[in-house]
């Protein structure tokens with residue numbers, strides 16, 4: 132497994148070894164010991180990934196931006212079918228990269244995974260006809276702790292790869308998420 136820091140150094144991009152043969156391929160999606168060695172290398176505490184989520188979405192669906200504040204969730208995000216533009220926003224108040232975002236293309240072709248530490252908001256836009264996004268979380272979902280930021284917040288100014296005039300498909304909650312209250 133390879134691991135590189137992204138433009139926000141705490142957001143890590145993992146590339147598992149993919150073993151191709153005449154049948155197809157095999158990869159380890161998570162080896163927690165290696166994963167935690169990389170977290171340690173980059174100065175982050177080790178994590179236990181206690182919940183795994185799978186969502187399926189159509190082209191132009193945008194889920195996000197979401198976070199939990201009482202029980203923040205780190206997320207290791209991968210795509211098992213299709214392609215998405217995956218975004219992490221640093222909303223940790225004392226962070227040097229507070230208010231910054233980073234986006235990555237994740238697909239079943241590039242096999243990349245993004246580690247988004249606790250304290251970030253997360254969202255993704257589906258670029259393919261449909262996409263199955265699989266992500267592991269470092270703490271459990273708490274319905275009452277779910278919070279959001281509007282995907283199109285002008286302060287964050289996320290450059291979502293949408294064609295001119297194309298609107299994303301959003302949940303009722305995500306249409307009305309509040310704005311980011313950065314300085």
Ligand SMILES: Cc1cn([C@H]2C[C@H](O)[C@@H](COP(=O)(O)OP(=O)(O)O[C@H]3O[C@@H](C)C(=O)[C@@H](O)[C@H]3O)O2)c(=O)[nH]c1=O
Nearest residue numbers: 184186194195196197198204206253254255272277302
């Ligand atoms: C996130 C989540 C939702 N649910 C339920 C609540 C609801 O009835 C249904 C759909 O929930 P949502 O509309 O919040 O799903 P979704 O918009 O896909 O929410 C997810 O978005 C991405 C970007 C994330 O980062 C995740 O942490 C999560 O917030 O599933 C759970 O039971 N467990 C969970 O962990």
